[in-house]
Amino acid sequence: MSTARPDLSIDRLIGELQALAKISEAEPPVVTRIVFSEADMRARAYVRELCEDAGLIISNDAAGNTFARWVGSEPDLAPIGTGSHIDAIPNAGLYDGCVGVLGGLEAIRVLQQLGFKPRRSIELVIFTAEEPTRFGIGCLGSRMMANVLTPPQARALRDNEGRSLEELRAKAGFTGALESVAVAPGRFHKFLELHIEQGPYLEEEGLDVGLVTHIAAPASQRIVIEGEGGHAGGKLMPGRKDALAAAAELILALEAAAKSTRAIDTVGTVGICEVFPGAVNSIPSRVSITTDVRDIDRARRDGVLEALRRASNEVAERRGVKIATELINADPPTTCDPEILAMLENSARAAGKKFKRMVARAYHDSSFVSCFAPTAMLFIPCRGGVSHRPDEYSSPEWIGSGVHVLSRTLAALAS
Numbered sequence: 001m002s003t004a005r006p007d008l009s010i011d012r013l014i015g016e017l018q019a020l021a022k023i024s025e026a027e028p029p030v031v032t033r034i035v036f037s038e039a040d041m042r043a044r045a046y047v048r049e050l051c052e053d054a055g056l057i058i059s060n061d062a063a064g065n066t067f068a069r070w071v072g073s074e075p076d077l078a079p080i081g082t083g084s085h086i087d088a089i090p091n092a093g094l095y096d097g098c099v100g101v102l103g104g105l106e107a108i109r110v111l112q113q114l115g116f117k118p119r120r121s122i123e124l125v126i127f128t129a130e131e132p133t134r135f136g137i138g139c140l141g142s143r144m145m146a147n148v149l150t151p152p153q154a155r156a157l158r159d160n161e162g163r164s165l166e167e168l169r170a171k172a173g174f175t176g177a178l179e180s181v182a183v184a185p186g187r188f189h190k191f192l193e194l195h196i197e198q199g200p201y202l203e204e205e206g207l208d209v210g211l212v213t214h215i216a217a218p219a220s221q222r223i224v225i226e227g228e229g230g231h232a233g234g235k236l237m238p239g240r241k242d243a244l245a246a247a248a249e250l251i252l253a254l255e256a257a258a259k260s261t262r263a264i265d266t267v268g269t270v271g272i273c274e275v276f277p278g279a280v281n282s283i284p285s286r287v288s289i290t291t292d293v294r295d296i297d298r299a300r301r302d303g304v305l306e307a308l309r310r311a312s313n314e315v316a317e318r319r320g321v322k323i324a325t326e327l328i329n330a331d332p333p334t335t336c337d338p339e340i341l342a343m344l345e346n347s348a349r350a351a352g353k354k355f356k357r358m359v360a361r362a363y364h365d366s367s368f369v370s371c372f373a374p375t376a377m378l379f380i381p382c383r384g385g386v387s388h389r390p391d392e393y394s395s396p397e398w399i400g401s402g403v404h405v406l407s408r409t410l411a412a413l414a415s
């Protein structure tokens with residue numbers, strides 16, 4: 001069984017991951033890197049320099065997405081894309097996103113050292129702001145490339161201090177019209193993102209890599225129920241318009257609708273419930289809940305939302321309360337490209353890696369890339385499934401496995 005390739009320099013890659021982690025707004029080992037912060041800009045410069053050292057041609061778009069291209073022998077063909085993000089939520093670790101960027105670079109360097117000559121160019125992408133920390137919306141760069149976030153919507157974005165995306169990207173040196181960010185189908189021939197699993201299953205099952213077949217996507221809503229308040233003793237039960245009792249019916253209706261699909265991948269959650277006025281002796285007059293429905297199948301997910309809407313109408317009518325529903329977001333679930341998956345499987349076999357096909361439960365830049373290119377993801381284990389924490393950890397062996405399978409697959413795709 002061939003395990004590691006002698007030319008895969010895992011020490012170099014781990015060293016670079018650790019060096020990148022030190023470029024942080026927080027004391028190491030804590031990684032905090034908010035988009036367009038001073039730390040983000042230094043991290044971008046560090047990665048850019050590594051890419052230049054590898055002979056890659058760098059360009060940026062107006063949103064600050066960065067492209068580092070290894071030019072193929074037929075440079076007019078659509079390139080093979082790989083990459084991820086290097087921004088990090090407050091109090092994060094050093095593997096989320098960065099493994100896909102620096103691991104993608106390492107995969108390219110491995111192929112260079114092997115003397116491989118790509119026919120199609122291979123392009124490493126560093127997406128702007130996968131994390132929603134600054135602007136409240138995740139996958140900003142890839143979302144704009146997919147035109148799921150339109151230029152007018154992007155121009156309206158503000159951070160907590162009221163600073164606009166326009167102002168911050170200009171300050172970071174990314175100019176040009178936002179209209180130029182969206183790309184047409186065919187921008188990449190294929191796209192493949194390496195990422196840590198952010199769940200415990202690969203480690204628990206003793207596997208080296210996971211081949212992602214679907215990426216689930218959330219739809220979230222805010223539902224406000226207006227009833228009628230009053231004294232909890234003074235007002236008798238007949239004729240009450242208790243907003244919380246109505247909300248309770250909606251919460252159970254959501255649970256029932258999510259279960260009714262009989263699909264393991266449909267999940268529905270109410271994670272926030274705010275009760276007004278919130279006193280022990282007062283009938284709730286107003287309740288706000290948020291719903292989060294996820295699935296790998298858009299029609300099935302939207303069916304749950306529709307069932308919830310019907311339940312809302314029925315409850316509002318029967319209880320005499322007002323129910324207003326606001327859609328916060330509804331992102332597209334992804335079905336990964338069967339051709340890339342077949343190549344990943346061949347690569348994993350050839351590399352002697354243990355693998356399984358699996359669903360990604362959190363969304364990624366790949367969710368949006370899949371709107372304009374055939375896409376797949378490659379997962380590696382992370383200890384205990386821990387992510388978005390300073391103790392996030394993926395072993396050099398796991399990372400090496402991921403890069404090994406990635407490099408073989410990129411070579412097959414670019415040939």
Ligand SMILES: [Zn+2]
Binds near residue numbers: 195
């Ligand atoms: Zn990530």
